[in-house]
Amino acid sequence: MVSIESALPMLAAGGIGAPTLPDLGWFTNSIFVAIVVTVAILLFTRMATKRMELIPGGKQNFVEFLIEFLYGQVEGIVGKHVAPRAFPLLATIFIFVLVSNWFGLIPGVGTIGFGEKTAALSVDSSFKDADGNYTFVPLLRPSTADLNMTLALAVVFMCVWLYLSISELGLWGTIVHIFGPKGGVQGALKWGLMIVFFVVGIIEVVSIMFRPMSLSLRLLGNIYAGETLLHTMGGLGEALGFPGWLAKISSVIFPLPFYFMEILVGALQATVFSLLCAVYIKLSTTHEGEEHH
16 A cells, blocks of 8 residues: 555646657647637537627626626727737636636546556656556546646747837837836936846846746746645545545545635636736837827
């Protein structure tokens, strides 16, 4: 039997790396889940909007409410001028991250897979033998508990952010926005503070360079921690040496209270990720004159 000290820290469904599915090369289980989530969102949206009606049904009403609500939130942050161009990305990020986070709460994620389960469980819930080879690979794992996915989302956003910033202010305007004087400073004071604003601009550039990592690690850390907690509580009865029947019952009862918490965490992290993206767009596309209205 595996001791509790060695078993509990290793029970998790995510991590920085992801094992590939058998005989599929680079195709990992987190990529598979990302495809499943994407297809599910597209199919549901297609079913809800295939036949638009003046008196909408349940699915159409839900989709329209969600889009109108999200657009209102985006418009309130980035402004009416930028909202039409920023909304598609921000809404997509929110919906995809939210569904991906909640997908990880479905029973079987991280526990159904290929191979044989042994005592040596790694941090991505894949079992390994003494030589470090996988003996069990989960078929499903939350895509947002994989750094490859969260970092890709952040990098794609930063590319769109750069495009929106330059298209709104121009290349020179973006440079001035970062390094130029702020607050409408004029005259001799403007030139006297130029070095200060230049240093602040350098700090801002460094901050911008770290945004993809901070966005991705914040999302990864929270979802990974939640998956670790659920898998830990699910295997607690077996780790404590409960009889087989009692261990099975405890694997359902122990994690149950934390499922409700993870539902809230999943929604919160999707909101935080998309909200920060919206704020970054707002900060980089605001004209000097708009800051004082």
